[in-house]
Amino acid sequence: MLAVSDLNVRYGKVEAIYKASINVDRGTIVSVIGPNGAGKTTLLNAIMGVLPSQGGIEFCGANIGRLTTEQRVAKGMCLVPESRELFAQMSVADNLELGAFTRYRRGDKGIKQSLDEVYELFPRLLERRTQLAGSLSGGERQMLALGRALMSKPTLLMLDEPSLGLAPLIVKEILHNISNLRSTGVSILLIEQNARAALQISDYGYVLENGDIAMEGLSKELANDPKVIESYLGMGGAGQDRDKK
Structure with a gap:
């Protein structure tokens, strides 16, 4: 690959x-x-x-x-940097949606399914979906960074x-x-x-x-x-x- x-x-x-x-x-x-x-x-x-x-x-x-x-x-291709680069003043759900930005531009119809898959992989993100990213714990922030990357369907x-x-x-x-x-x-x-x-x-x-x-x-x-x-x-x-x- x-x-x-x-x-x-x-x-x-x-x-x-x-x-x-x-x-x-x-x-x-x-x-x-x-x-x-x-x-x-x-x-x-x-x-x-x-x-x-x-x-x-x-x-x-x-x-x-x-x-x-x-x-x-x-x-x-997708890179999750060491610093994670989350949008601290945005919700967990909005951070995940941004991960699919290029897919939205292509009119991809499978974004909702990808979001469900990320929530299944990281149930805590589903629990925190309305919470600001900056208020998450370190482990939760890493889960969000991974989830956001997966939303681009790499x-x-x-x-x-x-x-x-x-x-x-x-x-x-x-x-x-x-x-x-x-x-x-x-x-x-x-x-x-x-x-x-x-x-x-x-x-x-x-x-x-x-x-x-x-x-x-x-x-x-x-x-x-x-x-x-x-x-x-x-x-x-x-x-x-x-x-x-």
């Missing part, structure tokens, strides 16, 4: 991503782990068209390197640290929901501060170090690799990653 080849991203003279190549197959979860400042968020932003880049980005067999972010969303969902700042029980619930999305046919590219959890729910993984892909393989193999264990899993899921690049 997604094929990124030899991707390069610069901040002025600083090379943040260097010849990074990753693939995401249809219906799979792919995780990217790595140390602080490795460039993982930069990687997602470049794929989404938020940042300029050089290299190849193919989505569903088509080169999308010249498409705008909005055009990539219309193609079926075929590829990119998530930047969905468990950041959440209590352990809420993290478990969020990651369980993400894992369940696989059964809906949505492909997921996941950046997660909890490297152990990311490898547990993903099918394939990449290790990004200094803007370069240092390792890759089946997630279960990476989780048992001595180097990965020592660097990212030795602290019981440390690998805390809050890089902004």
Whole structure:
């Protein structure tokens, strides 16, 4: 579904991503782990068209390197950023409706069904549908961010640290929901501060170090690799990653 080849991203003279190549197959979860400042968020932003880049980005067999972010969303890509970017002074229901903006423009008739599916996936959002987004708890805000993304009916969902700042029980619930999305046919590219959890729910993984892909393989193999264990899993899921690049 997604094929990124030899991707390069610069901040002025600083090379943040260097010849990074990753693939995401249809219906799979792919995780990217790595140390602080490795460039993982930069990687997602470049794929989404938020940042300029050089290299190849193919989505569903088509080169999308010249498409705008909005055009990539219309193609079926969606990014949930680390900051979630909710409209705090709008209700939960209105935030979800905004997620379907491009579908409204196309005259899509299935938006109500998608809304029902999001409420089924996240029952708490149904309970809070008239509540302002800014008054939600951290876990509820993350659910809303995921739900809003799903309202665009993506075929590829990119998530930047969905468990950041959440209590352990809420993290478990969020990651369980993400894992369940696989059964809906949505492909997921996941950046997660909890490297152990990311490898547990993903099918394939990449290790990004200094803007370069240092390792890759089946997630279960990476989780048992001595180097990965020592660097990212030795602290019981440390690998805390809050890089902004």
